[in-house]
Amino acid sequence: MKVLVIGPGGREHAIVRSLLADPNVSEVHAAPGNAGIGKLVPTYAIDGNDPDAVAALATRLGVDLVVVGPEAPLAAGVSDAVRAAGIPVFGPSKAAAQLEASKAFAKQIMAEAGVPTAMARVAGTIEEAADALDAFGTPYVVKDDGLAAGKGVVVTRNRDEALAHAQSCFDAGGTVVIEEFLDGPEVSLFVLCDGRNTVALSPAQDFKRIFDNDEGPNTGGMGAYTPLEWAPEGLVQEVIDRVAQPTVDEMARRGTPFVGVLFVGLALTSRGTRVIEFNVRFGDPETQAVLARLKTPLGALLLAAAKGELDKAEELRWSKETAVAVVVASENYPDTPRTGERIRGLKKVEELEGVHVIHAGTKLDEEGKVVSAGGRVLAVVALGTDLVEARERAYDGVELVQLEGGQFRTDIGGKAARGEIKVASTATSSLPVTKAKA
Ligand code: AMP
Ligand code: GLY
Secondary structure, three states: OEEEEEEOOHHHHHHHHHHHOOOOOOEEEEEEOOHHHHHHOOEOOOOOOOHHHHHHHHHHHOOOEEEEOOHHHHHHOHHHHHHHOOOOEEOOOOOOOHHHHOHHHHHHHHHHHOOOEOOEEEEOOHHHHHHHHHHHOOOEEEEEOOOOOOOOEEEEOOHHHHHHHHHHHHHOOOOEEEEOOOOOOEEEEEEEEEOOOEEEOOOEEEOOEEEHHHEEEEOOOOEEEEOOOOOOOOHHHHHHHHHHHHHHHHHHHOOOOOEEEEEEEEEEEOOEEEEEEEEOOOOOOHHHHHHHHEOOOHHHHHHHHHOOOHHHOOOOOEOOOEEEEEEEEOOOOOOOOOOOOEEEOHHHHHHOOOEEEEEOOEEEOOOOOEEEOOOEEEEEEEEEOOHHHHHHHHHHHHHHOEEOOOEOOOOOOHHHHOOOOOOOOOOOOOOOOOOOOO
């Protein structure tokens, strides 16, 4: 089968790489892609957020499946246009993508489906915001209601800072969602959905803040690892039963079935498992780590989801190894990243055992050299027999990447490798699990 992948980032490079390893897949195309994707498959310089342009390209190429990577094209209705052209698409409709595009909508669905999440209030004025902050107390959590690439959330103990963030969202014409603070470690779980059925991938952990020890502003994600040795047994089943399936059922009941990845962002709090947020696409950079371990052919799986046939798909198989992805970002990311810098050393990275490079914000300059073109530039992904080995390999690779002003976190998977992540006991997992691989 022929597949077209839409998107410019690391997630899409990882998807393309996995599709090329699927014996069912004869051709992969990508738009717009990046320098890493362009080395693997033909790319097309169209606007990936333009529904008509994507549908026209998919039709012209005669593909059997379109996979939409990022949230922006989904929220713009790219899936709807491709579906209307009669081509199966892995990615939710514009209506179903509201689960990510509007935090208020997501909260409404969660309430109707009985999904455990943080208590929240929507505020449209500074007075309402102040009331909500005082109702929930510190730490304050203030979220821009619209799409903000993971950067629209402020978590702070400073009331003025919380109010200032709310005001900046109002000034931009938006509303905010103010929530109770959720404690405990975070988990990213990707659930493949075909409108009715759900299949969970292996849980991962992401690192949102720019600096080590979770300091500095939020980013799109600075690294990830999977699987989570410390996660309570039964976590995935609990999330399917209490979160993903009820959500998919509710979306179907409303006549807006959910087809694609439901990305469940979770906090394992002292009061039980809670949803922090929904996204409607694979996470970036979690996907780089998760797909590195998936042995089941990806193309067949995504096509089954697109066609409403996930119940007939083969059971997922995983490598026993642990995967770590460490992001290298541009100088001054996440503010105003400095781009256009030469990137060197990637060949040497690829020569390391168990290591590969996934490009994110990269492009070829006029001389055909790879240069940075975005905030998050690339990820070094490593597999190892355990988290300790996978981390060592990933960081050996990162050391070989030459990028002027490049920044990376040195503690991706560090706490877990040292056995320092603790999960408080929850309703379904009565044993506190603190075990981690040495
Ligand atoms: P979101 O865009 O909703 O995923 O939020 C980005 C990040 O902000 C999350 O990954 C959390 O680290 C943090 N966050 C969001 N909501 C909460 C909450 N209610 N309590 C604690 N941290 C939160
Ligand atoms: N890494 C989190 C996200 O993709 O939103």
